[in-house]
Amino acid sequence: MNELKFKTNIDCGGCVNAVTNYLNDVKGILKWSVDTSIPEKILTVESDTATDEEIINAVKKAGFNIEKI
Known part of the structure; x- marks a missing residue:
């Protein structure tokens, strides 16, 4: 994972x-x-097979900005 x-x-x-x-x-x-309580609004994902690209694309489709850290 x-x-x-x-x-x-x-x-x-x-x-x-x-x-x-x-x-x-x-x-x-x-x-x-x-975590919406911090300025960076960190999205944490636990995944076994999902890629960074798939997650980024999903969040962008929802209309939000996202970048890998």
């Missing part, structure tokens, strides 16, 4: 709800969360 971290602009509960379906559709993601 891999833990992947990304800096995003997902900054509230509504934003988390907006991105949920997109991330849940990515095969290989076991668990994910966004």
